Amino acid sequence: MSTQYLDATPPHTPGADLPEHPDFLWRNPEPKKSYEIVIVGGGGHGLATAHYLARNHGITDVAVLEKGWLAGGNMARNTTLIRSNYLWDESAAIYEHSLKLWETLDQDLGYPILFSQRGVLNLAHTLQDVRDSVRRVEANRLNGIDAEFVGPEDVKKLCPIVNISDDIRYPVLGATYQPRGGIAKHDYVAWGFARRASDAGIDLIQNCEVQGFETDGDRVTAVRTSQGTIGAGQVLLAAAGHTSTLTDQLGIKLPLQSHPLQALVSELLEPVHPTVVMSNAVHVYVSQAHKGELVMGAGVDAYNGYGQRGAFHIIERQMAAAVELFPVFARAHLLRTWGGIVDTTPDASPIVGRVGYENLFVNCGWGTGGFKVTPGIGWCLAQTLAKQEPHDLVEPFGIERFVSGVLVDEHGAAGVAH
Structure with a gap:
């Protein structure tokens, strides 16, 4: 449950009501030969997308591929700030949607995330x-x-x-x-999403590094990994700072640094x-x-x-x-x-949507704002994949804006972009 305080001790006593050891929270399966959806990146965004695919759309033939351990990248390395007070309508909308999800997320996941x-x-x-x-x-x-x-x-x-x-x-x-606004415990957030996704039947595959892709015409047909080739109906790249190293393998140049x-x-x-x-x-x-x-x-x-x-x-x-x-x-x-x-990205806003291939989607460019949008972007990406068209809240962040010039320039608009 959300907690508000200003002049009181933080509402958690160390050692009280802590979750069980994470080794027991999810299955560690061998990858199947193919999946309806393959998500590359087992951080907060990838895990949240998997959870909402199952929760909101009943889609469980999904694999989340992580080259290391789940949530061991930016999800474990951020500073956990959560807020929605961005300047532009497009940014404010997605972050406010996420903040509303944060306010009931522990109930949704059945897991304490210590949102304060x-x-x-x-x-x-x-x-x-x-x-x-x-x-x-x-x-x-x-x-x-x-x-x-x-x-x-x-x-x-x-x-x-x-x-x-x-x-x-x-x-x-x-x-x-x-x-x-406030903070949450990032590890618990990741573990909560992972547990719910795994319980729903989604495969979370760790130590599975993507080494290339197979394509046929305008579709990506498979992902080549350190654990073998995995066929895919749809592919979502949610690998944060490493996204461009993946799209480079497909010949797609994104405006990312x-x-x-x-x-x-x-x-x-x-x-x-x-x-x-x-x-x-x-x-x-x-x-x-x-x-x-x-x-x-x-x-x-x-x-x-x-x-x-x-x-x-x-x-x-x-x-x-x-x-x-x-x-x-x-x-x-x-x-x-x-x-x-x-x-x-050049306008300090994310790139979300289909790129290059008919069944390839990216979620990247969040800069320093990725943690706070975790449940919101997971919700929107799940609908985007399920319905094959962008959710209204992410439609303004398509890569096409760099051609049309309809940018969402958040440089300095929201103060320190954390």
Whole structure:
């Protein structure tokens, strides 16, 4: 069940009501010779799509192929922020649809995902930040999304540890605030989707790396993998930062670039940070996980690459920014750092839909916004595959927009794009 709190201890006691060991949550079958639908990518989006194919459409002749272990890529490497307060109608619609699903997801999956609706603050540090923030709040309200602009004193009430003094580099002039935003436990989300999909009869195949494709005319007929060739009626590529390496094998060039994205966590601390705080100017975002560690991240690294660890200078900048906004963090110790691989497009919006072949679909380009849209995109992709036409909420994100010029440009429109 969703939980709201601002001035209280996070609603989870370590060790209480934890799920059973994940080894027992799903089957580990050998792949069949063919499936009605093959999903490449066993992360959050692939698993959610599989779940909703079974739940909403009764389609269970499905395989989810994962080259490593389920949800071991970006799903295990993100910072779990959930919100829907994007500027443009198209983006706001898909993220709000997802947020509504998040609010009942633990009931749907029959599994605790620890969704904590503690609210999300996006700080404004300049007059232009204030203007942009107010514009976004008004756009959100027109779309029926909970949003408000709050002043520095209200920021302090919502998050007492924020430094709102006027003698710092980037003084806090206010913030957008979405009360329904928050965080969830990413591992539990993945395990919940995987269990339900497996129970429905969908095959989740780990350590199954895609090595190529077989085609016949305008159709992809099979996927060649490290566990043999698997025939496919339809193929969905949901491999996040590695999507372009797959489409390259089919001769399809997508407007994608892959970048490392770094984050870090502190040692375990007593509850001190009751909400989520993001800052575009200082470029850091911080929340406190259920166990107590501070979770921090920043923007993508400037270079292209597939590394899953980052450089020290990025971490150093993140920490300097965090300590400026939260002086209480100055004595916290860094516990670990990691990186994910994000795929970005020219307009900072995803590519979703059919590409190149009659039965080939892609879901990619979510950049740093992939986790929060997990249930929503799974729902929409399941309908797209089941009905062979794009769901209304993903239709604006077809690759055709790069020809028509009808872009959904989210560069900076929603602050730090996490």
